[in-house]
Amino acid sequence: MANATPAHLNMILAKFWRQYTHLMIFPHVKEDQPVFILSEKLKVISLYNNIIGGPGRRNGPNAQTTAFWLPIYSNCAIIGTNEWIPTDRIRRVNFRMPNAMRMFWNGEKLRSLSQGRRTEESFEIFSVTASLANLRAYYTARGMAWGDGYTDFDCGFEIEFHDAVPLGEHLEYLSILKWFFSGCLGFLLDDTDRKISRQTQEEFIASVESHAEIHEHHEIRLGHPLDDPPSHISFHGSPAWGNSSDEISNLTKCLVAWMDRLDDWKNTYVHMAGCLRMHREISSERLLSACKWLERIPTAIPELVTDNLVVEAMAGAARVAGVENGLNVDLGRIRGILKPLIKESHDARFRRLVSLVWPNNHVSKSRDEFVAELKRSQGLRGEAAHNHIEVRSQEEFADLARVIHAVEALCFLLTMRDLPWSDKARGRLMGHPMTQNYIHSV
Structure with a gap:
């Protein structure tokens, strides 16, 4: 049995044995290693960061069967067509951020798409290069039941790392990107529908064109759900706004600067x-x-208003005065008291x-x-x-x-x-x- 949602991840491994065999076999799992499960829909679930619960047993629906089970609690599940092993590396992450679409509501562009007028670049919002990764945003939509137009517009985001990173190391960079838009809007955005891939966008397209086997994985992590955005929040107060090409150009410059100063501003x-x-x-x-x-x-x-030489001079004078008055104060303590004075x-x-x-x-x-x-x-x-x-x-x-x-x-x-x-x-x-x-x- 498996249950995997952002708020709760658990897995129960169960095996039925006939009683007359006298076997009592529980699944054996090591906490420091991933667990791989094949679901009923033939999806491979790779579980990481696991906590193993206590095994149990229960009689089956008749006297000839007994169930032995082992609960596993995980905060990371990778769901795909094959296993995600510890040596695999992430090259690309795709995700959505609910409520971010209002920031990129370009009426003219979306009106053209809804009427079926599109080019290869029509769905792209921006694509820029930062020091550690390529950053991209794009529109998603559903085709209309009639005609060539689109409806139900939303926006997706993509991070393509210059150098592949292990599972888990992508979270920091993803969070920094989310916090840029969160800071601009004034409330914390969360991401959904997160997908990770071993391939770059270029390699993925080449695989599609050559009809090669493609392995895309959904990543689900245990986390606390965020509050809905306040109803009084106005997107007009955001410095980042994507309602025109000029605004998007300025937004991307600031986004790249935000990401590239990560070491000093984390x-x-x-x-x-x-x-x-x-x-x-x-x-x-x-x-x-x-x-x-x-x-x-x-x-x-x-800022400093003076330097340490002044502090040393004052500390020395204070210690001399203390000794003259019969008070032997440690020079280090005097320095500590005077240190704030240089700021x-x-x-x-x-x-x-x-x-x-x-x-x-x-x-x-x-x-x-x-x-x-x-x-x-x-x-x-x-x-x-x-x-x-x-x-x-x-x-x-x-x-x-x-x-x-x-x-x-x-x-x-x-x-x-x-x-x-x-x-x-x-x-x-x-x-x-x-x-x-x-x-x-x-």
Whole structure:
């Protein structure tokens, strides 16, 4: 018996034996090795990351049979026409992201496709090359029952790695791509219908044309389902928008820059995704996640206002003064106390960062108000880390929400700032859900 869905993966291996043979044989499975199952529909299911449950037995429908079974709980199932063995490598990943289609709704292009006017490039949205992989997006559709037109449009995405990667290593790159569009839209997108292949797109097409055997595999992983996007989210606040060729051209430049800076910005993306996941709550956990997001932004690191030579001089003078007064203080402790003095203060740092991204004459929230909320976040961060924040009234709840939204707005604007957005796209940043949350906070 097999059951495989994104929310639950389990497999029960069962074997019936006649009682008079006196055999008690259970399937033998090693946890560190994959398990291969042939389904009733002749699909090969390759199970990875397995946890083996306790074996059991039960009498059958009559006295001559007994069932012996062994449950297996897996968080990864690869379903295809043949086995996916540990030495196999992934060259290409295809998937969909529900709700992403609205970002790529090009009315003119889709109208032509619905009327049957198409070329080889009609279904392609973009195709670009990043440092580690080729990235592609395309329209999917269903042919109409009459005529040559199409309907039920959606969009799919493809990652084709320059160098094949083992199973599991593709997840990081896939997540970074999803988080780009998630950050632009203001809520966390999930992927569905994920397929992995040992072949590149070119090799796949060659196999089709030569009528060779083709092996495509679906990948299902155990994961927590994401919330539906908030009903109030407006796609007009996204800097990335694919409703025209000019917008798609700018979007792809920013996407490539986003992917290519992965080494320096990976932790930033991770904490951004954490904040997006908690968009429905106001809590100390969300405040802590927002503060960590800010701390991981490479361009938001506090600048040095002096150097270590000044600290050494001050530490030496302090130690001499301590000895003269009968206090023998370790020089290392003095250095540790004085070390923060070489960095800019919270006030100076936040004023510098806010001046980079926030309008000087904003009608709703001034820069001084913005800086004040950011400074408050640093005081609340320690309380949040120790879970000491208690909200006792509606006013305290509103204060906490305003601080969280201020930190998230700054983080979002700094994360998007260095990408090569067009002036038109930058103009939409202030309409993004994260900036709007702060602007409308009370």
